[in-house]
Amino acid sequence: MLLKAVAQRYAGALLSLEQKAGGLDKLEKDLELVATTMREHDGLRHALESPTVASSKKHAVLKGVFEKEISSTVLHFLYVLVDKKREEYVETILTVFQERLRERRGEVACHVRSAKPLTASIRKDLEKSLKAFSGKTVLLTEEVEPELLAGMVVTVGDRVIDTSFRHQLREVEDRLSRVE
Numbered sequence: 001m002l003l004k005a006v007a008q009r010y011a012g013a014l015l016s017l018e019q020k021a022g023g024l025d026k027l028e029k030d031l032e033l034v035a036t037t038m039r040e041h042d043g044l045r046h047a048l049e050s051p052t053v054a055s056s057k058k059h060a061v062l063k064g065v066f067e068k069e070i071s072s073t074v075l076h077f078l079y080v081l082v083d084k085k086r087e088e089y090v091e092t093i094l095t096v097f098q099e100r101l102r103e104r105r106g107e108v109a110c111h112v113r114s115a116k117p118l119t120a121s122i123r124k125d126l127e128k129s130l131k132a133f134s135g136k137t138v139l140l141t142e143e144v145e146p147e148l149l150a151g152m153v154v155t156v157g158d159r160v161i162d163t164s165f166r167h168q169l170r171e172v173e174d175r176l177s178r179v180e
Helices: 002-016 024-040 042-049 055-066 072-083 087-105 120-134 165-179
Strands: 107-114 137-144 152-156 159-162
Touching: 002 024, 002 072, 002 087, 024 042, 024 055, 024 072, 024 087, 042 055, 042 087, 055 072, 072 087, 087 107, 107 120, 120 137, 120 152
Parallel strands: 107 137
Antiparallel strands: 107 152, 152 159
């Protein structure tokens, strides 16, 4: 919970810097580049998160890797994270930032796990239902998970709607175990 609270604070600070960073889209793109780079390069992430590496060295590494790639505002934001010993929060800050950005734009991220790929008509109906449910533009991502057997699991924000056959089987199993 502390991680999320800290990330909320920094994400809010980032949103307030949008003009200096060249707008929200540029800010989001820069942060995604930083998070992706850290995710794909373990050595970079470990060096930045290591308490034995001096802050000045971390600044130099960040400058060398990102100076020509991201806005100076985002680079200086990363310096602040280093100085405050919050380097490990970068991905969480990006996640929270994206949530707040979607909220500001009137969008909602929805993730659908289904036993089989969704057909175009099911996808369209689902998007329409989710838009009516949330009142926002739906950003739908899909994942095929055959273990669900049939049906789907829809995640909208912190809500989960599980209509999978696997879930229904578990409910029946729970009821039967209570009868005994």
